[in-house]
Amino acid sequence: MTFIDPTVFHGRIHLDGEWVEGQGDPIDVIEPATGQQLATIGGASPEDVTRAARSAAIAQREWAALPHPERAAVLHRAADLWERHSEEIVGWNTREVGAIAPMAGFAVHVAAAECREAGSLPSHPLGEVLSSEKPRLSFAQRMPVGVVGVISPFNVPIILGIRAVAPALALGNAVLLKPDPRTAVTGGVTMVRIFEEAGLPAGLLQLLPGGVEVGSAMVTDPEVSVIAFTGSTQAGRSVGELAGKHLKRAHLELGGNSAFIVMDDADVDRAVNLATWGAFLHQGQICMTIGRHLVHESLYEQYVDKLAAKADSMVVGDPTGQVHLGPVIDTGQRDKIMSLIERSVEMGAQLRAGGTADGLFVRPTVLAGPPLDAPAYCEEVFGPVASVVPFSDDDEAVKLASASDYGLSLGIVTAQPMRGLALAGRIPSGIVHINDQTVDDEANSPFGGVKSSGTGSRHGGAAANLDAFTETRWITMQAEPGEYPL
Template identity: 75%
Template sequence: MQTPATDLPQLINITAVAGKIFIDGEWVVGEGGSIPSIEPATGEVLAQVGIAGAADVSRAAKSAAVAQQEWAALPHPARAAVLRRAGALWEQHAEEIGGWNVREVGAIPALAGFALHVSAAECYEAAALPSAPLGTMLSSEEPRLSLAERVPVGVVGVISPFNVPLILGIRAVAPALALGNAVLLKPDPRTTITGGIAMVRIFEEAGLPKGLLQLVPGGAEVGEALVTHPLVRVIAFTGSTRAGRSVGELAGRYLKRAHLELGGNSAFIVREDADVDQAVNLATWGSFLHQGQICMTVGRHIVHESRFDEYVEKLAAKADSMFVGDPAVGQVHLGPLIDETQRDRVHALVEEAVAQGAILAAGGTFEGLFYRPTVLSRPPRTAKAYCDEVFGPVASVVSYSTDEEAVDFASDTEYGLSLGIVSRDALGALELARKIPSGIVHINDQTVNDEANTPFGGVGSSGTGSRHGGLDANIDAFTETRWITMRREPGQYPL
């Protein structure tokens, strides 16, 4: 039976870890000093968080490489047990960590709770990886035993973003550790408490040996040090397409794998036979959850012309009815955007679209970092609010007349992350989906979904394919394949 949350000791003593990073099992002052963690809803300083430098990354990588060898040599039940304990700890400390998620990230409590559920699930799923088959037996034309063995890569660098820092960190951290690797974690400095300190503390309490999970928050300098360090063999990066291109280019130069989960501008197709009320319910979640700060967010609503006017009217009415405010002090539908830079970018895209001919059906205003859910009707296809990733609560709605036109609209993008289609004819919707490049497809659902046991990833500018989630994807991401042969007697060669 789990210990009630009220009887648990505090997981995060923010005073003890304030202004520090985590290197080789110790909380130490980083080379980069410290910065404030700001609550976006209020502007209040929650704590000082430590910032690493390139020298910290080098020190962490060296100690991680040593610790990894002992960790990989442990019997698989020992590694699995750590992952199971970590899963239970996410559940036991959900209230405390969820509070940090609400205040530091600006997530509404429902999203914070979902993130904690997925974090626990990722650890439970990862606990099955240590006992997974180690490889395959191969045919050989020679009189020998021929094997393909999966072995840990060694040290993995995980770079996670601000928007959903728990899920987007743990989905790489947990399987990488389970498969016998060590991890250097670089969360976004704006959400280091939620996306870094909480994760380190969970695994500390779960009994993970020192050196196997190290925390090196920082900016581009730290990211570059992670990618270029010779002991870091694989990079798992989640973030913008722009930053991902830089990471991929640098990783290629240093001949190491980079698993890139990048931006999106997901399409949501509402077919002629769809129920508009059901579609609007799905679309509201898909476009406005977490203020639209999710890579899978519905950006482009592609609605059959016979349903278009009703759809826009009802989606706009829904947007106008939603409450926007501080998720820590009241029940709201949307919290704040992460900072002023992001708010100003979102607003500029909305204003530009209206200037280009889009009809502002709802929203388009803000107070502080609280941006109203916004509906743009009939924006031109060249408007950036329509064709680019906004990362804000902005829904662009266009109409189509034929399936061919719907495919053209949905495919007319550099991104290919998630796709949603609403139709009473599910098989017909699936046939439509097969004509549209996308890493994820949801029929009669919106685009924002995540489960720990499923492969996740996009195509095109949305990333390098399914590299997170599921047995096969995780093993492929965080192990190397080694060919082994054995002969009864030494072979004879003619030279």
């Protein structure tokens, strides 16, 4: 039996446990590698958001009141279902998103891990006893926020959706999910099906594919208490501004232009191996992708030569085949990438590999010695482009790595790990990997960036998830009513 059946959700959204027609325009699901239409899903409208939020608020109260083992059991069953249906889900992810099979498989693996990790949250201590100057019991208690709006992007829709959906549900909340309309099956339908089969009660996970107007309606709806947004910094600023106007918390995981520092004592071959993965995996369409390769001047020419040779050897093509890179998501993304490359070359960057595109298939590109204001170096490319710049000493490496609006992930390669750790302490970044590349994710680890990369760690691990999806209230209890001198 097919787990994800396009005939079931054709032209429909998911409200109150049922597939119903949305009031927005239907959305065609297009395979970027071939241009083939894979399915059609319904489009939501702001009116659908209002309906979904109201019913979700009602369902949430009953869900939060359940004994915690019942909520945990749903999350654990969901984890099993990700694994049981992994082959079919990987197939959809490969075709809809353009991910090669290992990348799609990693996304499913992380989704199962996120659900297992979230399954531990319902039994997590939900408060603490406080000292009080009065003869009473004083304590802090964590409560579900109510309804959480999750807005996820196209690039890794499984991971970037489930990491908010799973813990929010586990902690007793309901969720309105708005996946990117380009990847609404992988990022939306799949999660609905997982939780349907896992026994999640109706109304707790509402699927609302759509554009900016749907996202805005979620942010402004009075029933929605928290927004978990992953996407570009530009869009995140708009979401944060709108949420602030309505006095709502917005957890923003935004763009990046991660630095990868190769110290003078590094093994060049091992550094290039790390850099190839960190720069070109998933066509560079990952927020943690290495954008700036900072290499000690004594190793610079060797590093550039070997990275360029590696880029030239990589196979680009249909991700259902044996290739290293698949397509970027659409023509808009391709044109942006190519423009950044061309403008940077015009400004003086040396094109050492790639720099071409065939349809949506962009060759892995290496730019050597770009000016520090070249757009492919200083902006988030979100494509398979590596800009390599030399540095002379630790202080210059720190200066170059820190000179960015972004602060998401940082990689440092050195034969002296403690030296690398000391260097990392001088560079603002939400994530640091010593002797590894910048792209990594584990369900039990805090994830988030600083500066223009977001509002800090709001995903991963019990501490981050508890802070993100609960409110803390103060409660006191006395044996007898107090007396006051008025």
